[in-house]
Amino acid sequence: MQYHFADRMTCAPPSFLGKLFAVSSNPDIISFAGGLPNSSFIDAAGIRDAAIRVFEEEGSVALQYSTTDGYLPLREFISRRYQKRLGLSIPPNQIQIVNGSQQCLDLVAKIFLNKGDPIAMERPGYLGAIEAFSLYEPEFRDVALGPEGPDLTEFGNVIRDFRPKFFYGIPNSQNPSGQTYSDNTRKAIAEILEGTDTIFYEDDAFGELFFDGKPRMPIARLIPDRCILSGSFSKVVAPGMRIGWICSPPEILARFNCAKQAADLHSNFLCQKILARYLESHDLDAHTRTISEAYGRNCHLMCDILDDRFPEGMSHTTPVGGMFMLATLPEGLDSMRLFEEGIKGKVAVLPGTPFYVTGGGQSTIRLNFSSMDEARIIEGMERLAKVVRALL
Numbered sequence: 001m002q003y004h005f006a007d008r009m010t011c012a013p014p015s016f017l018g019k020l021f022a023v024s025s026n027p028d029i030i031s032f033a034g035g036l037p038n039s040s041f042i043d044a045a046g047i048r049d050a051a052i053r054v055f056e057e058e059g060s061v062a063l064q065y066s067t068t069d070g071y072l073p074l075r076e077f078i079s080r081r082y083q084k085r086l087g088l089s090i091p092p093n094q095i096q097i098v099n100g101s102q103q104c105l106d107l108v109a110k111i112f113l114n115k116g117d118p119i120a121m122e123r124p125g126y127l128g129a130i131e132a133f134s135l136y137e138p139e140f141r142d143v144a145l146g147p148e149g150p151d152l153t154e155f156g157n158v159i160r161d162f163r164p165k166f167f168y169g170i171p172n173s174q175n176p177s178g179q180t181y182s183d184n185t186r187k188a189i190a191e192i193l194e195g196t197d198t199i200f201y202e203d204d205a206f207g208e209l210f211f212d213g214k215p216r217m218p219i220a221r222l223i224p225d226r227c228i229l230s231g232s233f234s235k236v237v238a239p240g241m242r243i244g245w246i247c248s249p250p251e252i253l254a255r256f257n258c259a260k261q262a263a264d265l266h267s268n269f270l271c272q273k274i275l276a277r278y279l280e281s282h283d284l285d286a287h288t289r290t291i292s293e294a295y296g297r298n299c300h301l302m303c304d305i306l307d308d309r310f311p312e313g314m315s316h317t318t319p320v321g322g323m324f325m326l327a328t329l330p331e332g333l334d335s336m337r338l339f340e341e342g343i344k345g346k347v348a349v350l351p352g353t354p355f356y357v358t359g360g361g362q363s364t365i366r367l368n369f370s371s372m373d374e375a376r377i378i379e380g381m382e383r384l385a386k387v388v389r390a391l392l
């Protein structure tokens with residue numbers, strides 16, 4: 001039997017993740033390669049209590065079909081929180097619940113992209129976005145990302161010469177680099193985009209995880225008519241609930257809603273109700289503070305070890321939030337080689353190459369600092385330093 005798959009399946013980047021999962025499930029290996037939030041901050045007992053209340057009070061309603069846009073009290077919660085945290089006025093009818101913000105990547109690409117259409121993103125960029133967009137066969141451009149955000153000259157040139165349908169970016173604690181755009185960069189981006197037909201797709205998966213607890217200004221506040229903003233409960237409540245959202249101008253949201261309905265009718269209604277109940281009776285601000293402070297401690301520890309215990313030539317980004325940092329290896333050391341040798345030394349890192357749509361990344365690795373405690377970070381980084389030293 002020969003299976004005749006669609007041409008677009010050849011556009012999916014080769015998945016490195018299978019190999020990675022095999023490695024990460026080995027308990028002897030300390031893995032900095034994954035990207036999980038720390039399980040100890042998932043309030044299973046609180047979510048169970050909320051679930052019990054939903055089942056007792058409205059079980060059969062919660063188990064029925066529902067509307068595509070999502071459970072209204074949950075959208076109202078998101079709307080209120082935007083106003084309170086970020087001074088953003090987004091009414092609930094401009095918010096659509098999705099199956100994790102990952103679903104936005106697929107559906108935004110679906111409603112905007114014809115084969116060969118131009119889009120742009122950061123270099124390095126989020127692997128999950130590269131995978132989602134690639135299936136719609138766009139033409140990619142990328143813009144170098146530094147400590148202040150995308151290089152503005154390059155950004156301006158790409159927008160002017162290439163006229164991408166959208167620029168996909170993660171201004172807060174980017175994945176994989178951990179970089180956060182400065183306020184000036186945000187303003188400059190908004191100015192460059194003003195008067196063009198390029199949308200800024202602002203993925204805010206990590207905006208609640210600043211170590212100093214201070215929110216940064218969303219680009220959506222500067223150019224609301226040309227911005228798609230996505231968010232998620234994955235990093236602050238529980239990724240397994242698969243609940244995220246998208247906000248956009250109504251004209252875009254109507255098309256998005258149509259694509260969402262065709263894809264899955266609606267996101268899991270039971271989970272939406274449980275989450276809404278949970279949020280009614282729990283202080284999400286206090287919870288995100290606890291998580292951010294813990295991730296901040298882990299991040300500083302990892303930076304210190306990289307600075308003090310690794311050979312000359314090793315450098316790294318210095319995140320102010322989120323879950324990841326990017327390290328650049330001493331000259332001559334290849335990230336794939338480090339991955340292979342790391343496994344033998346019982347430590348896993350994620351090579352940079354899959355994060356680059358136009359090639360590169362051989363000298364970088366992504367390190368996750370959210371998923372484990374300090375003792376394991378110390379042990380894992382000691383193992384990694386030993387492998388790096390042996391390879392030089």
Ligand SMILES: Cc1ncc(COP(=O)(O)O)c(C=O)c1O
Nearest residue numbers: 100101102126175205232234244
């Ligand atoms: C930048 C970014 N966007 C989106 C997602 C998808 O998250 P979720 O679908 O759980 O909201 C992730 C997951 O790690 C991410 O890192």
